[in-house]
Amino acid sequence: MENRNDRFRRRYFNSIDQLLIKLSAAAVILLLVCQVLLLNSDARRYLSLVDKLEGEQITSPATMYAADVPLPDPAEAMNTVNKVFAKSMRSLRSGKDITIRMINPPASIDAVVTVNGKAMGNFSKGKVDITLYDGDYIEIDATKIKKPAQFIIDTHKNDMVFPVDGILLEGQNNLIVVGKVIFRR
Known part of the structure; x- marks a missing residue:
């Protein structure tokens, strides 16, 4: 009686082991396929949530000084700087x-x-x-x-x-x- 139970357990665990090996091999192959697809910029847009949320890359000019902006009063100082910065960043995009x-x-x-x-x-x-x-x-x-x-x-x-x-x-x-x-x- 014990031999029959032992054989059943061995077969059961062997089938589970084989299933896990097949699933892990499929997961590795799927990972490699996804990584290869991420090399293409068009496919990356659909596969990567980060690229969807990032938006367009904008390069700012090397010389942009907020100190050149005349500040009317301290209460509006930050607002004026933000407007000038937003305007200069906007000019870098194509409209x-x-x-x-x-x-x-x-x-x-x-x-x-x-x-x-x-x-x-x-x-x-x-x-x-x-x-x-x-x-x-x-x-x-x-x-x-x-x-x-x-x-x-x-x-x-x-x-x-x-x-x-x-x-x-x-x-x-x-x-x-x-x-x-x-x-x-």
Whole structure:
């Protein structure tokens, strides 16, 4: 009776050992395949969460001195430095031009285009030409317009995923959200 139990245990443990060896060999092969795929930059974008979250690499110029900025008062000192630094970093990125046209009602200074919360222009000429960067957030402030307002976004066939070229936006007495700018890579 003991021999039968011993044989059963030996077979059971041998089958488990063989299964573990096969699983570990498959895991090593899968690891090697993933490492080879990570050498390719296109595949790395899909396999690595770090590369998705990192964004674009930006190289800053060697000579950038915050001391050259005149500081109005100590309360606003850091804010001024941050604005100058953000502006200089922004100039290193490539931007794309778009035009937002106001169709109805015709030209009005009551509607304002804001990019990242900063006013970029009004529709006094019927359109606003702006340069956008990847990740910018666009809104049209039409809170002062009493009639229904219509806007068309013209991306000039740039490599933009969003906003879509030729999209028609409509609103009245509200803030029209265009959304986050996404460039095609």
